[in-house]
Amino acid sequence: MIPKMSHRSESPSSRVQLTAWKVVLVCGCAVTMVHGQRAYFDDAGAEVQFGVPGMYEVAMSKVNGAFTRWTDGVSGQVIMGGSRFDCLWGSVFPEETDAYVGGCSFASGWSNAFAYSFDPVESSILLTYTPGGPTPAGVRADVAIRLFDDAYFDLSLTLTNERASILDFALFPSDLIFAENEIVDVVYPLHPGVRLKSTFFQEDRSFGRAYPTLFSDAVFINTDAGPVSIYAIDLDRTEHFYASLAFWPDDDDVPDSSIFSHNFNVALEAGETVTLGPLRVRFRDEGADAVAHLRIDAGMDEWSDVVTKVGNVWDALRQSPLYKADLGQLGFGYDQLDSVLAGLPSPALIHPVAYWAGGFDNRYPEVLPADPQWGSDEAFRVAVANAQQRGQLVMPYFNPTWWDDEGPTLTNLPPPLTLNDVAVLNLNGSPVFESYGPNDGYVVSFASAFVNTKVQQVMDQLTGDYGFNAVFEDQIGARSFVYDTNASASGPTTYITGLMEHVENNADRLLMTERGFDRLARWEAGFCGGVLLDQRARDLDEVLGEENWEPYPLAQMLVGDKVLFYQHDLAPEVMTTDVSTLCWNIAQGHLLSYDLTAGISDPWVDIVATIQEGLVADYVGNRITDYMHLSDDVTRTSMDGWTIWRNWDQAASAVVADVELPPDGCYVESFDGRIRGGYVRSYRGASLGGADHFVIERRTPTYIELRKPIGPDAMLQVPLPEAWPAGASLFVHSVDGDGAFLSALNHEVVDGSLRFAYPDSAGGQDVAKVFVFAADCNDSDLPDALDIAAGQSPDDNANGIPDDCEIAVPATKGRTMLVAGLCLLVVGALVSRGGRQAVASRNG
Secondary structure (H helix, E strand, C coil): CEEEECCCCCCHHHCCCEEEEECCCCCCECCCCCCCCCCEEECCCCCEEEEECCCEEEEECCCCCCEEEEEECCCCCEEECCEHHHCCCEEECCCCCCCEEEHHHCECCCCCEEEEEEECCCCEEEEEEECCCCCCCCEEEEEEEEECCCCEEEEEEEEEECCCCCEEEEECCCCEEEEHHHEEEEEECCCCCEEEEHHHHHCCCCEEEEECCCCCCEEEEEECCCEEEEEECCCCCCCCCCEEEEEEECCCCCCCEEEEEEEEEEEECCCCEEEEEEEEEEECCCHHHHHHHHHHHCCHHHCCCHHHHHHHHHHHHHCCCEEEEEHHHHCCCHHHHHHHHHCCCCCCEEEEECCECCCCCCCCCCCCCECHHHCCHHHHHHHHHHHHHCCCEECCEECCCEEECCCCCHHHCCCCCCHHHHECECCCCCECEEEECCEEEEEECCCCHHHHHHHHHHHHHHHHHCCCCCEEECCCCCCCCCCCCCCCCCCCCCHHHHHHHHHHHCHHHCEEEECCCHHHHHCCCEEECCHHHHHHHCCHHHHHCCCCEEECCHHHHHHCCCCEEECCCCCHHHCCCCHHHHHHHHHHCCCCEEEHHHCCCCCHHHHHHHHHHHHHHHHCCCCEEEEEECCCCEEEEEECCEEEEEECCCCCCEEECCEEECCCCEEEEECCCCEEEEEECEECCEECCCCCEEEEEEECCCEEEEEEEECCCEEEEEECCCCCCCCCCEEEEEECCCCCEEEECCEEEECCEEEEEECCEECCEECCEEEEEECCCCCCCCCHHHHHHCCCCCCCCCCCCCHHHECEEEEECCEEEEHHHHHHHHHHHHHHCCCCCCCCECCC
8 A cells, every 4th residue: 555645845754745545556567778888877957867768768856756757768758757756766654654664755955865876886876765753754765776888777666664664565656656647558467468448547547466476576557658677686586575556646736647556565573674676667679579578687587497397298288288177066975976087088187176085175184084975085086196196287276375263283283283373364463264155164384393394294195195196285375475473484475485385395396375475476387377366266357447458468478488378276267168268378379278177979079189198288488579450450479489379359350371260260280381370260261161160280291181070071271392292182171089090081282282071970970080191101202002012112011101101190088099999990982992002190
């Protein structure tokens, strides 16, 4: 929260009066480099000025150090119009009448004195605020500004509390003023990211949240004058990094202005000192360039990538949709669970929930043994083991942060422990109590040795005794800052630090969590949740204005190569059961998920598996490198080697590349053209009969694989590879979900493109794929029969197929189809046509 302050008066003790409170939060930044330019410092005029020619200029007051303006170095226009009420920083004492002290409580030549100095060797400015006189301000402060020969400078604030009461939070930099009609947009770190449009500010709306759970302490502000970003760069610090970031209008002070407010929680007691920051203020770059600078400046690029963290299960995990299996909602036993999982595609990520006695949000931290009402614990173990043997990964739910007040652990604490020894205690020393529906409990402190020991025992059970592949820990990544005065805590601002230490200590267990924030991306493998749930279930449209915002993949641009992103693991509103959710996930870099409670026989059970394994799996684990609008309703997402288009329009179609996207449609294409697919109305420039379909195409030198998990029968047209011999015989074959041959399909070649009718079924069986083979199966530039006859390829088993072609075709749903069997059927068909050529494939 931030106090509303009056304008300056004659005496320093009365310059600022606390008259009202506003909720606030904020942060921002930008990027660019002009080589050969040097940072300068100039205090010869009425103001202090510093900057880098061609990049930016900052003006500050000589009276108290307040920012008076930030100017873009290219446009020469003002980006930011000053510090609100001339306060560069602020501090709040809620228990006192004179509750606010800030930079505007000091002045050059006053008893509460301000002074500045410049160190040309270090290229740094030091602003000092020294309390004194008959009514000392009670806060001593230093602001350090570090200059660089680049488009940015760094800010840090050191505060010493010289009062008897607690300094609750600090504002730094305090309340920056922007002209609301000049704001183009703001990228705000609401997980995984949103873009606030200009209309949000023009409608005088307010919005702010805390970091964490905001994904980063960062904000990216684009104005007509130029862009600027503000962000934290020291992600190694383990205390005093909790911040609030907010935008709110302040027309009473400056007409048509929007304030960016950035606050730190500190709980600084009498005599204590804290240093906050550094925060980097960066100019010139916007969008993906600005985000890339944050990633590098904060060292995120050096963290281990998700492939390394996941290890030998990476190949299975990237192909696996998340299938939520809530035993309480499904209402059947472990034997039936085993049967249901056996019917699911593999690979898959199975997510058991409410498998413990007492049901959901009960008995925490105790989640084992399994609930006896659904069968024996041994039957549960067997279901898990069988799933793993089928190639499925199993990730159980566990909430280590909030313990049931009537559960076996809190009601049987070993003497002499009491609730106050294990719970988070607020500044008044009371345990933090929370209710979820009818269930009550306490937030526990990871500073407590007992809490850590108990949680580790459960983790050892889950991944050791029961052998689960991964663990989902609820609320770890969704917990916001809270003061913790537990006797075992090293300080009141170390609660989140304890959570992070737990995650770091268990990183080898393949952890996922709810939501998530940047620091956790060092160790977590998956983050589950985001703004789609906020929009659908929590009325984000009402808060921001439905047309005033859109999703922006900020987190995926920062750490998309470090952690996987999913929708919320429990919420039915965001499970992949419709095209809109499907294409939202594809455009924003999320994996797919499905709630088995919605129906075991629902077509989406297989749809999400097909699209995850056949398309999404190939680009997950790559960082999004750019995200931009091609038009008002069409976006383009760029990854290393990939491009993704999305039509956000709910009524009209759009044309991108060589496809037509229907409303809510999306399309993915690899740079090399080897893999492509999406929800389209026309494909490869040809109509699909007026209906909408999801088409997936994969190409290798010797075959084309096509899938169509959504849509009725349709004519498909695909160009043939230029390397295939002109006029060579083609073999177009449908296969079922087990990889078994169903039928040869009639086809024609027109102007180098293959045309055929893709059927939904053949011989009463659902068609899973269609394979297209050329007669020259080994790319020797000779038909196979001549290849064998010329002795260039051996055929030791005399079946008419070059031996180097008799290898496995890619698996369908985890099962392997041998090409030799398919080739024999093809050979038979050829003989009846008077031909003698065969087809096969190489695993591409």
